[in-house]
Amino acid sequence: MAKKVLKFGGTSVGTIERILHVANIVKKEHLAGNELIVIVSAMSGKTNELIEHSKNISSDFDKRELDVLLSSGEQITCALLAGALIEIGINSKSWLNWQIPILTEGKHSNSRIINLSVTKINDYLTKKGVVIIPGFQGISKNGDVTTIGRGGSDATAVAVAKIFKADSCEIYTDVDGVYSSDPNKIPVAKKIDKISYDEMLEMSSLGAKVMQSSAVQTAMMYNIPLEVKSTFTDRPGTKIFSQENIDYTKSVTGVAYSKDDAKITLTDVEDKPGVAASIFEPLSKNQINVDMVIQNISLDQKTTDITFTVKREDLKKTIDIIKRNKNIVYKDISHNDKVSKVSIVGAGMVSTPGVTYKMFKGLAEEKINILAISTSEIKLSVIINEQDTVEAIKKLHTIFELD
């Protein structure tokens, strides 16, 4: 017997048939003797439909009311799933954001869960009741409805697992786990059985969109074992836990990619102390995150070229800020948003020499030009031209023996 949090995403509860199917998964876990708290998303398409409604009213729809609007989606799923469980003989109840309550702090549409009251729910669990909780939402201390950002149902699941000291948190979704790369692009990509929180974080923030990053972070902080698995098959999914529980046989766990970046180059920048700061400080003040920076060694000791990357959505704003910046002198500014970021991720990398060399050599063999590089303990990312993306992923997947 274990205390488990099960979370079902939008496609898992996207139709009545699927909700009935989810009810059967929950029933099986219940009959196995587990205490269950189930977190549900809105039925797929529902949230977008509601957002569309709000946009037809205002391009800047009031944030408080938007949260009231969107929170209805998960409320509907809660009631339907609780009703479906009761129908098949399982004692179950929906608990809405204000009934628990799920207390949040922060701004509308971007709040954080800070607490849930546990007493009543624990009582209900010991009476063998299955608790259904809406993901993605809560209430503020003023009693307003709040939401915690898109994909926030993962965050709800992990927060609930943490606060209720659950033995595990299972994320049911429409894929059967985390893959060594995007299976749509790389047919030989394999499902990863076990992955560490750190690796998962790099995988998800880099584009393996299986689970919300901040939810993985919270799970890591509180050491909550996660499992990502498919609602639609019976197969085991990907288990995510702390590094020490994983026996690494490979240096690289997966190859991730994203197309969210843009590259900006300033040529012939006057090379004097503090020049980088005078470029990047105004960006940082405007909430623009600079990812990679390359500064060429200046031959004449007077000017240098500086290349850096920002999120593609920040490109225009970044260029505007630089052009308005009177503190830097440069010849030309150019940009390229037809780039992609490809990364190898692996907790085993740090203890394996030559990974970097192997990566660069592999890309060179395919004549793929590396435009920028960044590294961390468990990942190595390169910016390349967008048209080389699939070829690069395939090559890296092969040379790091992931096929």
Add this chain to the structure above:
Amino acid sequence: MAKKVLKFGGTSVGTIERILHVANIVKKEHLAGNELIVIVSAMSGKTNELIEHSKNISSDFDKRELDVLLSSGEQITCALLAGALIEIGINSKSWLNWQIPILTEGKHSNSRIINLSVTKINDYLTKKGVVIIPGFQGISKNGDVTTIGRGGSDATAVAVAKIFKADSCEIYTDVDGVYSSDPNKIPVAKKIDKISYDEMLEMSSLGAKVMQSSAVQTAMMYNIPLEVKSTFTDRPGTKIFSQENIDYTKSVTGVAYSKDDAKITLTDVEDKPGVAASIFEPLSKNQINVDMVIQNISLDQKTTDITFTVKREDLKKTIDIIKRNKNIVYKDISHNDKVSKVSIVGAGMVSTPGVTYKMFKGLAEEKINILAISTSEIKLSVIINEQDTVEAIKKLHTIFELD
């Protein structure tokens, strides 16, 4: 300046365009200096869609969860309307069932509003904020979501008007008022400018489905002036208030009809004391409401024929109960559900002699057979064959000078 409750029904808020239109009506009332509490229904079709979902899960969907499910509909409208008002520069906020709270008692799906907290809302009103409240719902003292029956938004509006001591309660709908008869059937039917609560009650319970009866009853009890008007035209609607405020120039205000009844006849019933009780007591115990009863004078003093009407939906159950009843002796039981009830309604009837005679004579002239009759102070109903309905309404409309 007045304190007003405005209620908008499902078709009035059925699309985003209509919600924007409603926002403009509210804005106009707001700029006229009124303090406004707005009650909204779910967008038309929404509640049926949710009920359909629940039925696809269970033919006997859990009542608690059904209330959670259905209450989402009005929540959505609240947020959209509040957002639309803010967009056009009006200070506005949605207040959900639990945020006010709207306290109810009674069973799930059939609760009654017993109280609303007024302090916070009155504060907000004095600050010129427009309050948006979901109709049809509340919470129980245990903190469960409850609903108050279909059409319950009218009941919410009147309860809010009562508790907030509003000067008036305006019911915005898709017709422009109460008519002297069904304008779809009787093209010469006229909008009634003023009607008393009693007449309105008879009109609505008899089939002029403009406003929910129990809401009219509450308005009558607390003397809350009502106005039923169209969301889609600027014309005045029908004002509903107490009888003493109306100067009656006509004996009959309107002609209503319904097709909810069925007629049952028992022939050659053994005529002994208490026979009626032994027929009707078991029906009453089974919550079957008997409307009209006709007992023929028995010629032989030994047997009699008894005819009565029940709601059409109770017909089968009624016949079953009678057939199982060992306490009555009769020759034959027959039934007819191809009947309709046509009624003339008017607070002026009581002081006008000859109304009954005029009605019977009119119907006789059209060779319409009267199958049963019932009367009250302000109405006179007859059961006739269904195929005669329109002809009967037309005739009565003409002879009582309503055209």
